[in-house]
Amino acid sequence: MERLTKGALAIGAGALLLLGGAGTYALWSDSQAVAEAGDITSGDLDLTMGTPVWTLNGTPVADVTAVRIVPGDVLALTQPVTVTAIGDTLQSTLSVAGTDALTGDAALLDALDVTFELDGPPSWATDNGDGTFEVAPSTAAYAPVDADVTLTFDEATPDQVATNAVVNLSSLTFTLEQHL
Amino acid sequence: MGVESSRRARPPGPGARRTARARRGAARAVAVLVLAALPLSAGAAWATWSASQAVSTADVRSGTFGVETSWQSFPDLAGMMPGESRDGVASLTHTGDGTWRYRLSVAYDGPVQPTVTFYPRPTCTGTPLAAGALSPLTYARGATTQVCVRYTLPAGSPNAWQGQSAQVAVTATLESRPS
16 A cells, blocks of 8 residues: 555554544443332421410400500400421420510509410420420421410509500510521 | 652751741631631521511500599588587599599597598598508499498597697509409
8 A cells, every 4th residue: 555545543542442442431330229118298387376365353354455454454465376296306485575575654564464375385395484385396286285374463453553554565576486 | 759759857947946836827827717717617507497476566555543522411520529429521523534443531639639431432430541551442444433431520539629729631542453
């Protein structure tokens, strides 16, 4: 063969070798699903309210805004609460927050004592002794329980202190909060 | 590898010491950064779940409380003799909110001090109510009640009281009390 032809054949053979080499990167492999269970589900933490009932010294009150409290009165809100605390390791606390943030007449605020209790309490709630309740984790929402918020007007309020005064309750919230 | 071995075998010069110090310095800096980063990452872990619902948006209002008094029959206390008693009936009317009870007290201004006895009813009969004591009954919002007040010039009044007078003030205090 002529020298030119021999050179062309050598270049062609080299190109073929390179192409063949590219095909050798398909290596062996195998795979398995990491877990058979498939889905991972997160828990749930929720708080829903039923229809509240106000009482004044134990007697139901139709319209709490029409009530005029006096020293010695106990104004109570009974609120059905449904607690959802789903999660294998969920630790949470149910409380009434905002008692320090009440706004209104200073003398009436001083004379009012606000407390929070759960009727029973149910087996899933442990009284922490400080107005809060430790909630046990569950696999479904608990049956509704009555939460009682009580405002007691100090019966020792003298003279005409805190008469004709207003306190706004909008800062008060039922709070279910996870803790670590 | 051979080059690395030969470098380690060589005694460290000033440049090598600087490098080692620099490395130690870098290690300290990294440790400080890691320590500084830990609290930051720990802080981020406090974002926990919570749910809340308003207790109520209502306003709570206190009431008012007052009293109005008047004499239903006012006794004429002029010219009283030792051992003599004269009665009067006072009306107590509540204004405002809540149930209530009352206390009665007496104060004198002058040399003569007749004995004052209170009765929690319109007649000066039955068991009296001691001055400062709480009334035996609880009254409704806005109610009116009568008390009988008996003034007695004691039988043993001193001669110095003859021809003298005094102002005797009876005070009624209403107190808010649960029924």
